[in-house]
Amino acid sequence: MSFRTRAVIGAMLVSTAMPAMVDARATKRAPATKAATGTNAEARAAKLVKAMTQAEKLQLVFSFFPPHATGKPGSPTDMIPSAGHTPPIPRLGIPTQRESDASLGVANQVEQRKGDVATALPAGLATAATFDPAFAYQGGAMIGSEARAKRFNILLSGGVNLTRDPWNGRNFEYLGEDPLLAGTMAGEAIRGVQSNHIVSTVKHFALNSQETGRMLLDARITPSALRESDLLAFQIAIERGRPGSVMCAYNKVNGDWACENAVLLTDILRKDWDYKGWVMSDWGGVHSTTKAAIAGLDQQSGKELDKQPYFAAPLAAAVADGSVPQARLDEMVTRILTGMIENGLLDHPMPETAQPIDYATHANVAQAAAEAGIVLLKNEKELLPLAKTAKRIVLIGGHADVGVLSGGGSSQVRSVGGAPVEIPLTSGAAASFARVTYHASSPLAAIRKLAPGAEISFVDGNDPVAAAAAAKSADLAIVFATQWQTEAQDAETLALPDNQDALITSVAAANAKTVVVLETGGPVLMPWIDRVDGVVQAWYPGQRGGEAIANILFGAVNPSGRLPITFPRSADQAPRPEPVGLSTLKTAADRVAAANSDGGKGAAPVSFPVEYQEGSDVGYRWYAAKKLTPLFPFGHGLSYTSFGYANLKVTGGQTLTISFDVTNKGARAGADVPQVYVARADGAPRLAAFQRVTLKPGETRHITLAAEPRILANWDDAGHQWHIAGGSYRVTLAQDASGTGGTTAQGTLTERRFGK
Incomplete structure (x- = not known):
């Protein structure tokens, strides 16, 4: 959801420790069926509804927004200042619904x-860059x-909107451009x-792919392309996670607001996917x-941010006059x-008072995710x-003396x-609900701890000339470059802000051993890329980001992150060069009115269309279809060791x-992410399977992966089902979407139609 109001003072709350770490293999889950738990839940719910009064039923279908309602x-x-509150029905054992934003932690x-x-x-994006479901599970369990x-x-977590545009202000919250990975x-x-x-x-259903005009825009795409891209990401997420609720988006989709879009909410979600939980609105x-x-x-969420409490007295009146059937309310x-x-929620009540937290253990979870998700983009001459x-090492810019940057908006964690x-x-x-905020994890302090015998200094980088002078007298220079992104507004350019490109150029000219550490919400342009030997994509690395960055730079941790998003060489390579x-x-x-929930209360501009011309060819598929070479492809990431593939075998x-051997050919232990891309002769490659694997030096592992059938298929809108065309398919086993380090084979598929 979105938090757009002034701060409200509330009580200090603390929390409990998280469950034990899980093995990646334990995170695999088959598509959901009508399991016994779901059937029993439906039966219990129906019985409770029969026992409820009309007033109690109406009480459950809207929530208060505490900062406005208190x-x-x-x-x-008894509202806790947070995102939402729905009062309890004690006589039936139905608890209070207390809602918090929580994309990256319990937000405040x-x-x-x-x-x-x-x-x-x-x-x-950092979690997605691990290409390891275990990190996603563990982060969710901790939160x-x-x-x-x-x-x-x-x-209010589970953001799975695909990255269609590199400048989207909320890209950092989401999980990249590929439906299978996301x-x-x-x-x-x-x-x-x-x-x-x-x-x-799981949110925001669907096509909340930009923040510019998000309260007004009409996302337009063909039904088949939508099924094969954004909706497929939602479908996989719902099958694996079985979320209790789906949050609909602000924007329109093909002419109807997402929160009153019958095609999305009833035809697809309910009928095709057999989803049993509830749909809540986004706030406003x-x-x-x-x-x-x-x-x-x-359920209408945070009703104070809408024009009126649509699901309060107006809904009661609509049920009374029959325009909304009583059966629909039930x-x-x-x-x-x-x-x-x-x-x-009914069988395991919330504690009556706040509980203690093992924050130290949780910090380790955050650091491990950051270390696994940091991507080594470039490493010439093995500088790293x-x-x-x-x-003598000099750190320059990015407030690296005191902390690491975080993204803004409803996901902001204190x-x-x-x-x-x-x-x-x-x-x-974003001015009413966001601040440019850093976490207290100093890269400078962490690096000093790892290299106690070195002279390590910091220069703020505001003066490129002074920074270059400091770099010239050092053995090596590390520039921390930042780009702050936030909900409610998009980046109007992919260039680094505040003259940082000139800063990097000046430092690189003064010291041939220059490394750039990027703390950004997504791709940025790198006009200086040929002038530096090392580039590290650290994303927004969380509350232990300084330690994670230091461990990567000094090799205490072997980098293993892979890009979940394509980095363009120039802005005009993307389907749209600007929002x-x-x-x-x-x-x-x-722009403020069109991005915020009160956009409809004043004289906001009219809706405008966003045509998704790329259809299902999102991200790297677009680059392949248009024969464009990006700066760094989807899936790219270097290591301090090297990996090789052999004995590829494809069974149709x-x-x-797909089965193959992967070998660590270097002298360091490390993790690789073999990626399987499948394409017809005339089509763009699609990521059909992947697995993160950690290997000792010289170790070989035999891997067998099964391609996700819906990735191999196209959606047949007329037949209302998936269709795999029979014939030969090109299978590429590689280290990124461009085929780096890869090997290719052919596989033959039997024509078939299946599922919804």
Whole structure:
């Protein structure tokens, strides 16, 4: 959801320890069936609904937004300042719904709960870059455990919107551009959250792919292309994670608002996917009563941010006059209760008081995820890892003396250790609910700890000439370059802000041994790339980011992250070179109104279309289809060792089974991510399988992977099913989407139609 208001003072809350670490193999999950737990949950929910009064039913279908509702007539008195609150029905054992944003940790964006901290994971892109579902599961389990003891039982997490544009302000929260990778990782994060007997959402359903004009835009795409891309990511996430709730998006999809879009909410989600939980709106995303209810919306969230409380008195009146059938209201309540019961909210009540946290253990989880997700983009002359015998090292820029950058918006975590840098915004769509915030994890301190015998200094980088002078007198220079991204507004350019390109160029000219560490929310342009020997993509690395970066630079940890998103060589390589709507939204006021939930209350500009011309060829598929060579391809990532593949064998039939040997050919232990891409002769490659594997020096592992059938198929809209065309397919086993280090074979598939 989105938090757009001023801070509200609340009580300090603390939390519990997380479950034990899990093995990656334990995270595999078959597509959901109508399991006994789900059937029992539905039956229990239906029985409860029969026992409810009409007033109690209506009570469950909307939630308060505490920062706006507290103290107002009729509002609950036990609200914790957070995202949402739905009062309990004690006589039936139905608990309070307490909701928190939680994409990267239990959020407390502008310190609405004074003194309340939580563990901050690295950005979603960093978790995706691990290519390991175990990290996603463990992060979700950690967040869920903290939330539960803080007495939150519904988390607004599970973001799985695909990256269609490199400048999207929320890319950092999400899980990249590939439906198989994003859906798998989101599903495991959801499953981890819900292991704590609380609900996770999956969001934002669907095509919330840019922040510019997000309250107005109409995302347009063909039904088949949507099924093969964004919806496939959601489908995989729902199958693996079985989230208790789905959150619909702000934007329109093919002409209808996502939160009153019958095709999305009823035809696909309910009928085709047999989803049993409930659909909640995004905060400020409701536009009607009757249309939304009939289309499939079950709960209005944070009703204070909509034009009116559509699911309060207006819904009661609509049910009374028959425009919304009583059976539909009962169904709405049944779905809410089903999601709650299936995830244990009724059988495992929240603690009455806040519980303690093992923050040290949780910090280790955050650091491990950051280390596994940091991507070594370039390493000429084997400059990295840095020798611990280096005598003089200078760190330049990025507030590397005190901390690491985090992304802004509803995912912002007030992390353990505080915020050494926090800069309020004075303008822009995010100004009311976001601050430029750093976590207190100093790369400078961490590097000094790893190299105690070296002279390590810091220069702020504001003056390129002074920075170059400092670099010239050092044995090597490390430039920390930052790009802050936030919900509600997109980057208007992919260039690094604040003259940082000139800074890097000056430092590289002064010292041939220059490394650039990027703390960014996604891809940036690198006009200096040929002038530096080392580039490390650290994303927003979370509350232990400084330690993680230092361990990668010095080789205490062998880098193993792989890009979950393509880095373009120039902005015009992407399907759209800038956010659609920048020209339509002519003034700053227009952009604020069109990005925030109050956009419809004033004279906001009219809706505008965003045509997704790339269809299902998202990200690396677009580059392959257009024969474009990016700066760094999807899946790219270097290591301090090397890996080789041999004995590739492909078996066809109903799907493709791929077996091969992977060998660590170097002198260091490390993790590789073999990636299997499949394509017809005239089509773009699609990631059909992957697996992260850790190997000792010289070790060989035999791997067998099965291709996801829906990746091999196309959606037949007329036949309303998946269709695999029979014939020969090119199978490439490689280290990235461009085929680096790869080997190719052919596989033959039998034509078949299946599923929905």
